Amino acid sequence: MSAVDGNGTGTAGAAGPVGVTRRTLLGTAGAGLLVGAGAGAAGAVAYDRPAGDRAGSGADGGGALGTGRVPFRGEHQAGILEPQQAEVRLAAFDLAAGAGRDGLRALLQRWTKAVDRLTAGEPAEEFDNQVALDAGPCSLTVTVGFGAALFDKAGLADRRPAALEPLPAFPGDALDPARGDGDLFVQVGADDALVAVHALRTLQKLAAGTAAPRWQSAGFARTPGATARPMTGRNLMGQIDGTNNPKPGEEGFAAKVFCAGGGDQPAWLAGGSYLVFRRIRMLLDHWEELPVDRQERVIGRRKADGSPLSAPAGSGEGTAVDLSAQGPDGGLAIPADAHVRVAAPAANGGAAMLRRGFSYHDGLLPDGSPDAGLLFLAFQADPRTGFTPVQRKLSRGDGLSRFLRHEASGLYAVPPGVPAQGYLGQQLLEG
DSSP states (O other), X not given: OOSBOBSXXXXXXXXXXTTOOHHHHHHSTTOOEEOOBOSSSOOOOEEOOOHHHHSXXXXXXXXXXXXXXXXXXXXXXXXXXXXXXXXXXXXXXXXXXXXXXXXXHHHHHHHHHHHHHHXXXXXXXXXXOSTTTTOOOTTOEEEEEEOHHHHHHTTOGGGOOGGGSOOOOOTTOOOOGGGSOOSEEEEEEESSHHHHHHHHHHHHHHHTTTEEEEXXXXXXOOOTTOSSSOOOOBOTTSOBOOSOOOOTTSTTHHHHHSOOOBTTBOGGGTTOEEEEEEEEEEOXXXXXXXXXXXXXXXXXXXXXXXXXXXXXXXXXXXXXXXXXXXXXXXXXXXXXXOHHHHTSGGGTTTOOOEEOOEEEEEEXXXXXXXXXXXXXXXXXXXXXXXXHHHHXXXXXXXXXXXXXXXXXXXXXXXXXXXXXXXXXXXXXXXX
């Protein structure tokens, strides 16, 4: 999907302080979820916290950044509604032959025990290599999803959601199966790279013999405290990325992001979500050859401040987009194939999703071009009415698609949060 605008138009603001809970975010109107860029290339969520709460404050550089703690247990899994961390590690695992339902249950129980401790800033009881020994929890979150093939392997085919059907092929896709899909998906986020790496390594060790690693990706976002004031971040194209996204507290927010059960949605997934993952390489060499005014017409927003081309320069990224506005020449102020127009909810039957993407830069390709772009992550109540129709339209009519390559993909059912005395996925395995 794409980078700069989103499924909706609106204003951006600042979110709550470090340590804000998912319940606080959901219950606070205008919590300041800065929107992602829509349905195409980038689409990061930027929940910003006041700079003073994010940067280290101690004499040795430590402080609030390291002590930020996100509760692991709750109504929804952590890592969906929380402020975006500086670092992310994504990974997928395939269940070993013969592991079955009992093996999956035992693995999820081991992961639950370890994540409980790691998110509290405590060493895991097993396989702790002391890499993160000196750090606090650093807002660590671990989010787990289930791929479609897992249900057959674990003897749970009758509980596989209908919405977990494979994503269709989109024009321009160049997908590498080895870098996508998988039975178990893990998103590990933290404000410190060592904390994130250590957590993922712990999960891998605990999975040995039950599930084998399939692929991994590493991404990053703006480091907390890097700017003098809270502001929307930029993606690797240099565009302000995070202007419009569904916001906690808005009417209908939960219905867009979380499953309610009923219809063809299984009861065990109530309170959970669906996650679409796409590894999207940006053709940066080609993009950077465009003059800035051409880049702005591809996006539909000014590069300097994110203001829409339908509004005066300097009006700001929060200015509502007017898709009917005309320019001085009488033509559309926002071109017909501009990303913000093609991605707008009005052009997609109101389809919306909560994007939480991270940039990646993995060096150079054999031709010398950057292997860089977006790890696109989008949470939604139903991909059939969220990601799929929007991406289908973007892949055919979005001018930005000329500068993107979708190279990996995955779709996962994200179970609801972990009960007080329960474990990850208990609703599925014992419901």
